[in-house]
Amino acid sequence: MNLGKVTGVISNLIFIEAHGAVTQNEICLIHTENKKLMAEVIRVTGTRVSAQLFESSMTIKMGSRVDFTGKMLEVELGPGILSKKYDGLQNDLAKMSGLFIDIGQTTPPLDNDVYYGFTPLAQEGETVQAGDWLGSVKENWIDHKIMVPFKLEGTYTVESIVKKGDYLINDVVAVLSSEVGEKIEVTMVQKWPVKRAINTFKQKVRPNTILQTGLRVIDTLNPIAEGGTGYIPGPFGTGKTVLQQAIAKNSKTDVLMIVACGERANEVVEIFTEFPQLTDPVTGRTLDEKTTIICNTSNMPVAAREASVYVGMTLAEYYRAMGLKVLILADSTSRWAQALREMSNRMEELPGPDAFPVELPAVIANFYSRAGLTELNNGAWGSVTFIGTVSPAGGNFKEPVTESTSKVARCFYALSQKRADAKRYPAIDPIASYSKYLDYPEFVDNADKFIQEGWVAKVQKCKDIIRNGLEARDQISILGDDAVPLDYHIAFWKSEMIDFALIQQDSFDDVDMNTSLERQKYMFNKIMEIGEREFVFFEFEQVGTFFKQLINILKQMNYSPFDSAQFKKYAKELEMAIQKNKEGTLTE
Amino acid sequence: MAFKRIYTKISNITKATCTLKAEGARYGELAKVNGMPAQVISVVDEDVTLQVFSGTEGVSSYSEVVFTGSPPTLKVSDLLAGRFLNGYGEPIDGGSELRGESRMIKGNAVNPIKRSSPSTLLATGIAGIDLNNTLVTGQKIPFFANPDQPYNEVLADVAMRAEADKIILGGMGLSNDDYLFFKNKFTKGGVLNKTVCFINTSENPPLERLLIPDMACTAAEYFANDQKQKVLILLTDMTLYADALAIVANKMDQIPSKDSMPGSLYSDLASIYEKSVQFAHGGSITIIAVTTLNEGDITHAIPDNTGYITEGQLFLKQDPDIGKVIIDPFRSLSRLKQNVIGKKTRSDHPQVMNALIRLYADAVNAKSKKENGFDLNEYDKRCMDFAKEYSRKLLAVDVNISIEQMLDTGWSLLKTYFKKYEVGIKEEFLEKYWNEEKTIKA
Ligand SMILES: Nc1ncnc2c1ncn2[C@@H]1O[C@H](COP(=O)(O)OP(=O)(O)O)[C@@H](O)[C@H]1O
Numbered sequence A: 001m002n003l004g005k006v007t008g009v010i011s012n013l014i015f016i017e018a019h020g021a022v023t024q025n026e027i028c029l030i031h032t033e034n035k036k037l038m039a040e041v042i043r044v045t046g047t048r049v050s051a052q053l054f055e056s057s058m059t060i061k062m063g064s065r066v067d068f069t070g071k072m073l074e075v076e077l078g079p080g081i082l083s084k085k086y087d088g089l090q091n092d093l094a095k096m097s098g099l100f101i102d103i104g105q106t107t108p109p110l111d112n113d114v115y116y117g118f119t120p121l122a123q124e125g126e127t128v129q130a131g132d133w134l135g136s137v138k139e140n141w142i143d144h145k146i147m148v149p150f151k152l153e154g155t156y157t158v159e160s161i162v163k164k165g166d167y168l169i170n171d172v173v174a175v176l177s178s179e180v181g182e183k184i185e186v187t188m189v190q191k192w193p194v195k196r197a198i199n200t201f202k203q204k205v206r207p208n209t210i211l212q213t214g215l216r217v218i219d220t221l222n223p224i225a226e227g228g229t230g231y232i233p234g235p236f237g238t239g240k241t242v243l244q245q246a247i248a249k250n251s252k253t254d255v256l257m258i259v260a261c262g263e264r265a266n267e268v269v270e271i272f273t274e275f276p277q278l279t280d281p282v283t284g285r286t287l288d289e290k291t292t293i294i295c296n297t298s299n300m301p302v303a304a305r306e307a308s309v310y311v312g313m314t315l316a317e318y319y320r321a322m323g324l325k326v327l328i329l330a331d332s333t334s335r336w337a338q339a340l341r342e343m344s345n346r347m348e349e350l351p352g353p354d355a356f357p358v359e360l361p362a363v364i365a366n367f368y369s370r371a372g373l374t375e376l377n378n379g380a381w382g383s384v385t386f387i388g389t390v391s392p393a394g395g396n397f398k399e400p401v402t403e404s405t406s407k408v409a410r411c412f413y414a415l416s417q418k419r420a421d422a423k424r425y426p427a428i429d430p431i432a433s434y435s436k437y438l439d440y441p442e443f444v445d446n447a448d449k450f451i452q453e454g455w456v457a458k459v460q461k462c463k464d465i466i467r468n469g470l471e472a473r474d475q476i477s478i479l480g481d482d483a484v485p486l487d488y489h490i491a492f493w494k495s496e497m498i499d500f501a502l503i504q505q506d507s508f509d510d511v512d513m514n515t516s517l518e519r520q521k522y523m524f525n526k527i528m529e530i531g532e533r534e535f536v537f538f539e540f541e542q543v544g545t546f547f548k549q550l551i552n553i554l555k556q557m558n559y560s561p562f563d564s565a566q567f568k569k570y571a572k573e574l575e576m577a578i579q580k581n582k583e584g585t586l587t588e
Numbered sequence B: 001m002a003f004k005r006i007y008t009k010i011s012n013i014t015k016a017t018c019t020l021k022a023e024g025a026r027y028g029e030l031a032k033v034n035g036m037p038a039q040v041i042s043v044v045d046e047d048v049t050l051q052v053f054s055g056t057e058g059v060s061s062y063s064e065v066v067f068t069g070s071p072p073t074l075k076v077s078d079l080l081a082g083r084f085l086n087g088y089g090e091p092i093d094g095g096s097e098l099r100g101e102s103r104m105i106k107g108n109a110v111n112p113i114k115r116s117s118p119s120t121l122l123a124t125g126i127a128g129i130d131l132n133n134t135l136v137t138g139q140k141i142p143f144f145a146n147p148d149q150p151y152n153e154v155l156a157d158v159a160m161r162a163e164a165d166k167i168i169l170g171g172m173g174l175s176n177d178d179y180l181f182f183k184n185k186f187t188k189g190g191v192l193n194k195t196v197c198f199i200n201t202s203e204n205p206p207l208e209r210l211l212i213p214d215m216a217c218t219a220a221e222y223f224a225n226d227q228k229q230k231v232l233i234l235l236t237d238m239t240l241y242a243d244a245l246a247i248v249a250n251k252m253d254q255i256p257s258k259d260s261m262p263g264s265l266y267s268d269l270a271s272i273y274e275k276s277v278q279f280a281h282g283g284s285i286t287i288i289a290v291t292t293l294n295e296g297d298i299t300h301a302i303p304d305n306t307g308y309i310t311e312g313q314l315f316l317k318q319d320p321d322i323g324k325v326i327i328d329p330f331r332s333l334s335r336l337k338q339n340v341i342g343k344k345t346r347s348d349h350p351q352v353m354n355a356l357i358r359l360y361a362d363a364v365n366a367k368s369k370k371e372n373g374f375d376l377n378e379y380d381k382r383c384m385d386f387a388k389e390y391s392r393k394l395l396a397v398d399v400n401i402s403i404e405q406m407l408d409t410g411w412s413l414l415k416t417y418f419k420k421y422e423v424g425i426k427e428e429f430l431e432k433y434w435n436e437e438k439t440i441k442a
């Protein structure tokens, strides 16, 4: 092992005089009185090394010994990851002692004393390669595959594999031999460097199927696809976190990775307390059973923010390699970018726009590219869908993080201050937001097949109605209520109806919070029926009155369980209200 | 300590910092430069840079620098109660020296899984807060206010009414008048024995402000964790705190990000605000701060970063229609209200709150329509009448009623000005409250 000694400290930037070769991004350990603190090498100039410390630097003395580990930041992969709450470096927070996190406290990410029921999937004599499934264990309710270690290159023969039975994660479950006869013992645990993507799949294809989130404004209007990417920018308080948590609660996925990156601790506490009580819409089990939380909240070490998003992504890729549908959410990617900026400034690098490092766009692009829908070597499919929030400074989308993200993420959920102010939640701007997947022919085909013939065309038509309505609104406010044709009022109110009944959704109401695709289809067809219908009015005030009544009924429907007696009652009321207009017997 | 490390050759002096060659200095340790308190903010090889809190006026190349070997600490004990201290944790009230355990300020973060969900209502009597932006213990929230608004008065009112075992005031760049105002208010209110005040007035050096929030939080952690008490921290004015951060960053030649603020502003502010916590053992730290704005501009880096950190904000605004200061229902937010409204308060609370605000938004639209010279329709007129009443009875900061009364007032406003289908409230609540006859005392 190479050694060095500390020669300088500026906040979490550590200068080290190294003896021997040092690798960029290698992890080094800085000795303090009773701990070894982890840091990552971020610059090497001759024997002078700059490292970012994943801890507070208050206890570091000049001249302290430094060990260079020769390894990059790695995670441990194996059964037991689900339901865990990790810090940004994959320390298990539950295993830590004390109310406060002591500087330099580390805990093992997996449980080495838990037995897992192992079922072999590979046969002795079989030829395998990295990522192939050797066996399966039950982790909570998920079939967790034990795979050929990702680091192995080339092909191997299964020499031996243990029988079905209970094993500890560090027990040898299989022995592989390489082409040159080298024997490799495989346990249920392997390590992988977080900044490198796990690429053991056969191919990555274009996302083509909707990932159901239970949110109408997403699923119906701007759907995200399995293996797709999306981002949610918005000024503070516009609903980024609530939206992401709503997606987390309702989405139809096998595994959830939640990365709380540099945001509030209380928001993580909310997940900790709520998820064990909530039911997963797919399995009916509790939500925490399929969820791993990686949290580096804003008061935790800044340098570990960057690590946290990579840890989350690597864990997501790990489960994708098992043929699972994984959703990873990061809140907020801006905090990660800011951490990069803090460090870059301390290193006195020449800054890019807004003092962010010049490589920021490349870093973001590289990260988003790790999502995707993949076919594995055995023909199974797995996906990693990624949705990140962005916290633009001053709420202005013309800033480096938002702009860099816009170039790589395929779905854009723009949160608008105006909508949030008016409590029109979720505050997703219906015009500015988009899903590029609506333009994918394979996505359109699948929607035709699995949702309804002509679905995407209908969605586009709906967007036209919204757009027309907003234009009409502008005209009305310029020219005045009386000075515009009645049609303008009708157009405006149709868009209001779509806003209130489809876009707005109460994430805090037990019924309204999650709308199944089937229900969305029903409501969307109802709403579009009204949106495309001709109505008869004689003066503009009638228009508002009429549509407000419809909106009220539609909202009551949204609050009622689907197909309940109540729901049907409102559906009938809706028909009657529409009928009345047809007959020209308007109320009031 | 074995020996005192004393140096007498300073190589570089800026307005706020000085640099010298010294051995064995530790990042964050305290020192005295010419007898004035200073702190190590960078060590690069032999070059040690110190920020001198009082400014470097009078420091010369040959001034004496003495390193203390330890970072800033506060002596914590129950004896803190009733005391007035400066940024170094030294008495300014003429009382005796502090005694107790010396604790490093800027302590470690609470392990998130050891936190409890903050869900104990913190009532203030102000409807703009309790009804629309309900607070809970363990929350952190600032008032956003222009300098001419009575933010310190409102802050003091909230402190006096909120149920707390200890009130800790961190005053940064406080005018002497406001300092005396707080002192007076605490004395008259008979709560002096449960307050601790860390004061930096505008007469003190600005960099000393940098220590105030950490001192306040350290004292708070002692009472909230060691003594399991409910602690309320008041921090005013955090904008002046951030200004001091900018001075140091600037003298360190750091590349400023937006609005000349250091790139680490977010982390710096978060390390303070995240000290708010609800412990499982019942102790809690609630932080209510003040962030003054420049002409209501919340996109400036200070309020902007603050908003991204705190659990909402209470936006003070002058309402010309009623001639009073109100809590703006649009820009204000309590992110933790969900934990209590409709659960610890009456079940109609969320819906009534939202309906009132939505209709208030309609009134604002109507108003701008009028200002643009258009005729108002009958609905617009109703909205505008409603808005005035709503503002007077529920948004003004001088309101002091119970949440029950706020909700009843809300219903009565809805019934007076609107039709059932216009309020967008769930049927079950309409059935229960719309026809209910209740006399409201306004
Ligand atoms: N879908 C929603 N339904 C109801 N209230 C919401 C919704 N989204 C956001 N809010 C309100 O806005 C507040 C801020 O939302 P949050 O997601 O924390 O904002 P951000 O993460 O963008 O800062 C929430 O605490 C809640 O009061």
Ligand SMILES: [Mg+2]
Pocket (backbone or CB within 6 Å): A240, A241, A242, A263, A331
């Ligand atoms: Mg958020």
